[in-house]
Amino acid sequence: MARMIGADMFFETLIHQGIDVVFGIPGGYVLKVYDVMTKYEDRIKHVLARHEQGATHMADGYARASGKPGVVLCTSGPAATNTVTGIATAQMDSSPVVVFTGQVPLPYLGSDAFQEADHIGITRPCTKHNYLVRRTRDLPLAMKEAFYIASTGRPSPVLVDMPKDVILGEDELVIPEKVSLRGYKPVMKGNIAQIKKAVGMILKAKRPLIFGGGGLIWSEASEELKTFAHRLEIPVTSTLMGLGSYPADDPLFISMLGMHGSYAANMAVHESDLVISIGARFDDRATGGNFEKFAPYAKIIHIDIDPSTIDKNIVVHCPILGDAKTVLKQMLELLPSEIKKNRKKWLGQINKWEREHPIGYEQNGDKILTTYVVDTLSNITKGEAIIVSDVGQHQMWVAQFYKFKYPRTHITSGGLGTMGFGFPAAIGAKFARPDKQVICVCGDGSFQMNMQELATAVENQMDLKIILMNNRHHGMVRQWQTMFFDGNYSASYFKVLPDFVKLAESFGAKGLKVERPEDVESSLREGLSTEGVVLMEIMVDCEELVYPMIAPGGAMNEMILGASDIA
């Protein structure tokens, strides 16, 4: 057994864990970690972010694109508190981010020392678990446990706080092969009696609907889902987080549901007699928020790995606790070889809804519509790029118009709705999937919240595209002000904005600006095929609104379909 200091144990354990990239910023109490890091450069790539929030979103984007934990390293105090938004973002969307923070030496804990903050206390409600390491020799075990907890069960962020004396202390390196925690035993397999009950309900249903969520992506259940949907001929709708888990071009896919879901998807939920929810948590944005009016004619099967999501928002008829992929496999095994489906009427009805109110737009006039840009982008990239969206109107249009084919290609901050997530997360996603075209779609408001990371992208000579929809507004705020606040556009307009093209150029990136609808396609093609970091600023119409919309508290069948519904 080798003797070494905590800082070396840190890297030895990361390598043992299979980690090869760390996003971070050096500072006071982690300087020794950064000092020894140069020895490990050939095995661990360090990405120097410009802000710890950026670093955390990068790690999150990396985790979502790869399925592997994303790692953050930073110092104490302000650095640690800067990670909090990133941690909370990862928690809401079940992303395995592991954050390592430096901390004041143990004897100074609680003394208000320079750059001291109570990292454990501050991050307790937004992590699945966190550790304050008290002895150097405990560091590898805490790290192994952190990775295990973060990446098993319902994935979630974990923080490990490393006091300076733990980092500097010397001991034998002991990396445990296996982790066993008496208070943490995630359940993978579903209860067989519940599964039998569910299969019985499914075989009897006349208007069944699959309600897929992000859990399908984390459990890599796309293949099983497709087989399941096809064998039973059940239409599939998806939450925002579930997009990509089922191919958008499959005839059974009826687009996203929820506040800005498609008419057909929301009507299908409302009229369904059996909702099969897999890896979703019935969040208010997916259900319209009116839990009493949700799916009034349906029995509900709820498959989820997290017991605390069961009966949280919607009381369900058949809960199945377990991993989505495993449970789908278990259900597939129980299906009879001959299934009487009789779906003609139900699928016909859904098809009718789709034709009655398709998601669409009319690009005429001289103002560019964001919907048109996203639709064009989807066509140009054939739905095969990784799209990392930010938060706001453009995010909903990406969800509605981009035809995602594969899991882990749609990355967005769904639960927390963190503006500023998109661009750094795109950097992380590109590190995870250098083989893929990675495109950040953002707004002028959200890009300004983490645009300093342009330096990180350029420094790493990334091939990364940014499509910035500039409407000079907080667009979604403006939409709500239009619809619910009598057009009182309070603080949603930017009198001053940077020249985004020059801004990109000042960082050493390339920039181009699009102002006319007829230039959109050619400019996107040009920008996407240009090597390096390219920012495409598209000047879009600020008056375009996202439809359909369920007003907060509305039922799924109470949709505002267009301007004529507002009056």
Add this chain to the structure above:
Amino acid sequence: MRHTISLFVDNESGVLSRVAGLFSARGFNIESLNVAETMDPETSRITLVTEGDDFIISQIIKRFNNMVNVINVTDLTDEPRVEREMVLIRVEAKDKTRAEILRMADIFRAKVLDVGQKTYTLELTGDKEKVNAFIGLLLPLGIKEIARTGTVAMEREAKPSKKKGDKK
């Protein structure tokens, strides 16, 4: 409704604030809380009494189950159980009340722990109602100070408590 919840947790720093945090995050008050080591020095037992909406309490219990430091949770509310609480009471002892205090202590089977010039300190163990009744009787005599442990509770029979991961 009033709930008595029993938790077995890792005996380490920070666990109590994790447990308490679930209540404070929902604006819930904890009526009483008792924590102490079990036979296994690495495990503590928490007995927690709270008043709240059944639906939210059931959510909190599921969240307890999710906590890495929580080994086992049982809501004892609907279980046959024994509950006890201990209280220390310092009561004014004047010439004309000294005998009466001792008489009441005797009736309630309280112990006298400390006898002073001006006060008696009594110890009483019982369920919440008994403790409240005793305090109520001593109140007119002048209680100077009380310290209560909060409820500790156990199921009446050694039946297996719910394991983590069981469906609801």
